[in-house]
Amino acid sequence: MRKYVAIIISALIFIVLAHFFITGNAPINYLTGGKYTNPITHEQANQSVPQQYLNDSRKDTGAPNVVTAIVVEYRGFDTLGEVTVLFTAATGLALLIEEYRRKMEEIVEPNFIVKIASIVVLPFIVIVGTYIFIHGHLTPGGGFPGGAVIASGFLLLLLVHTTKGLPEKKLSITESFAGMTYALIGLLGLVLANEFLQNYLPLGIFGTVFSAGIIPLIYIAIGFKVGSELGGILHNLKGVHEE
Amino acid sequence: MTYELLEPIFIISTALIAIGLYGVMSKKNILKIILSLGLLDTGVNILIVAMGYIPGGTAPIENGNYSLYMDPVPQALVLTAIVIGVSVTALALAVAMGYYKKTGTIELDKEGVMKW
Amino acid sequence: MVSIPPVLLIAFPLFFAFLAPLINMVSKKAVKPYTLFVLLLNTLFASIIFLNVSSGGVIYEQLSGFYPPIGILLSVGYLGAILALLINLLSPIVYISYFGDAKNSVKFSMLYMLVTASSTGIVITGDLFNMFVFFEITAVGSYGLVASMRTKKAFEGAFKYIVLGSVGSAFILLGIATIYGYLKTLNFYDIALRISSMPPTARLMAFIFLIIGIGVEAEIFPLNGWVPDAYEGSSHRVASFLSLGPSKAGIYAIARLLFTLIPIMGGFELALLLGLLTLIIGELAALKQKEIKRMLAYSSIGQMGLILVAFSMDSRMAFVAAIFLMISHAMAKSLLFLGTRNYTVGSLKNPFVSVPIFIGVLSIIGMPPFPGFWGKWYLMVDMASQGFWTIILLVILAAIVEAVYYARFLFKGTGTEKSEGISKSEMTAIVILALLLVLVGLFPQYIYAPAVNAASSFLGGGP
Numbered sequence: 119m120r121k122y123v124a125i126i127i128s129a130l131i132f133i134v135l136a137h138f139f140i141t142g143n144a145p146i147n148y149l150t151g152g153k154y155t156n157p158i159t160h161e162q163a164n165q166s167v168p169q170q171y172l173n174d175s176r177k178d179t180g181a182p183n184v185v186t187a188i189v190v191e192y193r194g195f196d197t198l199g200e201v202t203v204l205f206t207a208a209t210g211l212a213l214l215i216e217e218y219r220r221k222m223e224e225i226v227e228p229n230f231i232v233k234i235a236s237i238v239v240l241p242f243i244v245i246v247g248t249y250i251f252i253h254g255h256l257t258p259g260g261g262f263p264g265g266a267v268i269a270s271g272f273l274l275l276l277l278v279h280t281t282k283g284l285p286e287k288k289l290s291i292t293e294s295f296a297g298m299t300y301a302l303i304g305l306l307g308l309v310l311a312n313e314f315l316q317n318y319l320p321l322g323i324f325g326t327v328f329s330a331g332i333i334p335l336i337y338i339a340i341g342f343k344v345g346s347e348l349g350g351i352l353h354n355l356k357g358v359h360e361e
Numbered sequence: 362m363t364y365e366l367l368e369p370i371f372i373i374s375t376a377l378i379a380i381g382l383y384g385v386m387s388k389k390n391i392l393k394i395i396l397s398l399g400l401l402d403t404g405v406n407i408l409i410v411a412m413g414y415i416p417g418g419t420a421p422i423e424n425g426n427y428s429l430y431m432d433p434v435p436q437a438l439v440l441t442a443i444v445i446g447v448s449v450t451a452l453a454l455a456v457a458m459g460y461y462k463k464t465g466t467i468e469l470d471k472e473g474v475m476k477w
Numbered sequence: 478m479v480s481i482p483p484v485l486l487i488a489f490p491l492f493f494a495f496l497a498p499l500i501n502m503v504s505k506k507a508v509k510p511y512t513l514f515v516l517l518l519n520t521l522f523a524s525i526i527f528l529n530v531s532s533g534g535v536i537y538e539q540l541s542g543f544y545p546p547i548g549i550l551l552s553v554g555y556l557g558a559i560l561a562l563l564i565n566l567l568s569p570i571v572y573i574s575y576f577g578d579a580k581n582s583v584k585f586s587m588l589y590m591l592v593t594a595s596s597t598g599i600v601i602t603g604d605l606f607n608m609f610v611f612f613e614i615t616a617v618g619s620y621g622l623v624a625s626m627r628t629k630k631a632f633e634g635a636f637k638y639i640v641l642g643s644v645g646s647a648f649i650l651l652g653i654a655t656i657y658g659y660l661k662t663l664n665f666y667d668i669a670l671r672i673s674s675m676p677p678t679a680r681l682m683a684f685i686f687l688i689i690g691i692g693v694e695a696e697i698f699p700l701n702g703w704v705p706d707a708y709e710g711s712s713h714r715v716a717s718f719l720s721l722g723p724s725k726a727g728i729y730a731i732a733r734l735l736f737t738l739i740p741i742m743g744g745f746e747l748a749l750l751l752g753l754l755t756l757i758i759g760e761l762a763a764l765k766q767k768e769i770k771r772m773l774a775y776s777s778i779g780q781m782g783l784i785l786v787a788f789s790m791d792s793r794m795a796f797v798a799a800i801f802l803m804i805s806h807a808m809a810k811s812l813l814f815l816g817t818r819n820y821t822v823g824s825l826k827n828p829f830v831s832v833p834i835f836i837g838v839l840s841i842i843g844m845p846p847f848p849g850f851w852g853k854w855y856l857m858v859d860m861a862s863q864g865f866w867t868i869i870l871l872v873i874l875a876a877i878v879e880a881v882y883y884a885r886f887l888f889k890g891t892g893t894e895k896s897e898g899i900s901k902s903e904m905t906a907i908v909i910l911a912l913l914l915v916l917v918g919l920f921p922q923y924i925y926a927p928a929v930n931a932a933s934s935f936l937g938g939g940p
């Protein structure tokens with residue numbers, strides 16, 4: 119009974135949504151668009167918002183990757199929130215499984231090949247992750263993918279050393295410092311420039327690693343934070359076997 | 362060129378959304394429900410990225426060879442949405458583990474999630 | 478008068494929450510005083526901002542150094558300032574009740590700070606996607622808090638909350654995608670200015686997506702099935718905290734949506750319908766409950782429905798009524814959740830417990846001279862002047878139902894478990910909350926003036 123009701127409801131939702139999104143398509147003439155008003159000064163701009171991002175990101179942020187420019191600079195406050203969501207989830211997860219950590223019933227020793235291969239592969243994983251988050255303003259990628267790649271290295275460690283966990287305390291300290299660095303970079307913007315998260319460093323030469331003001335700094339902080347946070351999540355989900 | 366290319370994408374993404382909702386409404390197994398939530402998230406994310414499609418555009422990384430780029434904003438939004446989805450999934454798994462430790466099963470009670 | 482940038486309301490608690498694990502490593506005992514200090518600092522900021530707003534009007538703050546449709550804008554309007562003050566004033570008071578508790582988890586305190594900061598973020602932001610991000614922080618933090626008891630019921634309630642919360646956030650994203658697809662902007666003011674260029678169907682769909690999604694936090698029908706289970710499973714302090722922070726922020730977002738974002742034909746009627754459904758279902762379900770927390774949770778649903786009804790009247794007086802109802806609900810519900818953990822008729826002998834509980838119940842039912850009375854009174858007066866007699870009848874019936882089940886609870890107690898007694902810190906918290914209720918009830922004019930400003934600002938399409 120429930121099943122049929124669910125099928126009917128979801129089929130209805132599918133029809134309504136598909137019809138709506140296919141017929142009511144976004145207007146094509148988005149490059150011109152309507153008027154965009156600044157509520158503080160009531161100035162009007164005739165270019166659409168994405169077009170302004172594409173036109174001005176070089177001048178404003180010095181980053182070739184416009185998505186990064188939006189994520190870290192133009193809408194940087196969202197990204198602070200995003201980091202906080204991950205932090206909140208990691209905290210909540212640690213709160214929930216704290217009690218059960220010391221119980222691991224079944225342990226399967228990993229294969230010899232896996233053990234040796236992990237030693238070879240691990241440095242490369244860390245290097246790739248670091249590369250991704252350092253070059254976040256130049257290439258696709260950034261703090262989140264880079265941190266996730268590093269966390270996959272942690273996952274490898276956990277799989278190989280079945281009875282050990284990760285150094286939880288160090289991860290937690292890294293996480294705290296990275297998070298505070300991000301918040302401090304933002305607050306320094308309030309002090310050195312006018313606004314929270316505003317850029318106060320020179321933009322440098324367009325297209326090089328040491329350019330684009332605070333973007334690389336923020337992405338390095340995010341990379342460390344995401345890596346240690348995901349590592350902590352994996353550590354907690356695995357549990358530790360202790361004698 | 363028009364938006365014809367987008368039609369199958371809209372159908373696929375809304376189908377994913379509908380399948381996810383079906384799973385949430387009908388399943389009692391916690392892991393299946395978490396998987397359904399993943400499908401739902403994926404559907405929505407594809408839909409948002411599709412909203413930024415510009416015919417003939419390329420990836421929004423500045424490059425002398427191109428003049429027309431995709432809309433960068435939906436990509437930035439989806440980055441945030443993906444991270445949020447991951448966080449929620451991790452937390453849901455932790456809750457599932459706790460539930461299993463307490464009850465010895467990963468099946469919800471008879472009514473499932475939609476009990477009012 | 479000093480003026481401080483509103484972003485500090487969010488940035489400082491985040492910074493201190495990131496710092497908290499280090500504090501815990503240095504000294505475990507310092508965590509609770511530290512958290513209380515952070516929350517009180519936020520109270521100070523929120524009161525300064527409230528004073529600034531009530532003397533100088535709406536505060537705009539642009540972030541990252543870019544003007545608004547390009548960058549993110551924070552805008553603290555009158556209603557935002559009232560709610561920011563309410564949330565940041567009550568959350569340290571509820572936190573006081575943790576001091577007697579033997580359990581000392583730094584993670585819990587961190588979640589508490591984060592949820593307080595993000596609920597504040599929802600009421601002061603001026604950007605649609607930013608609001609979504611804050612909704613997610615609030616939701617993820619609340620999932621952890623609800624499950625923190627680690628019982629079967631806690632996990633069940635938290636899982637239900639997670640599932641409905643994720644479905645809700647998917648709907649919010651659909652709404653954002655629709656609005657962005659047409660208007661290519663995410664700023665509230667920009668959207669409000671150009672919403673008329675959107676086709677009516679698209680506007681209606683976006684409105685439905687957003688109201689369903691936000692309704693999860695705001696405890697509005699149809700996605701509020703998590704409320705009773707989550708409240709029942711969580712500890713009484715968490716329930717108390719949830720009813721003062723996240724739900725208020727959610728109902729604020731719905732009001733914002735209704736008045737400034739999507740003024741569509743039929744939007745107010747739809748909201749009225751949802752509000753009435755929520756009210757009736759909540760109150761009737763509360764009447765059937767035997768367990769005190771479940772009863773309070775359903776009563777919460779009913780109250781939120783009533784607040785939505787007041788907002789959907791689309792008039793100044795009803796808007797003021799809604800603000801009073803929000804204040805009454807935040808204070809009285811946190812008081813009741815804290816005070817009634819093991820309420821028995823015998824515990825009435827302690828006047829520091831019984832008097833605050835009576836005050837809370839009287840305010841919820843709507844007896845003078847408490848804020849709940851002012852809320853319901855203004856609402857009735859307004860609806861009578863507009864001639865909505867059927868709705869008045871429904872609201873009065875709901876109030877009678879409320880009075881019946883609260884009276885039943887007061888005279889019978891819950892008395893199922895053995896009484897653990899109430900700790901000194903909890904008693905302090907409920908006495909302070911009761912004092913606040915009495916103060917607001919006796920001097921409503923201090924709330925009334927900013928509330929009227931908020932109403933004019935919202936009805937004129939402002940923040």
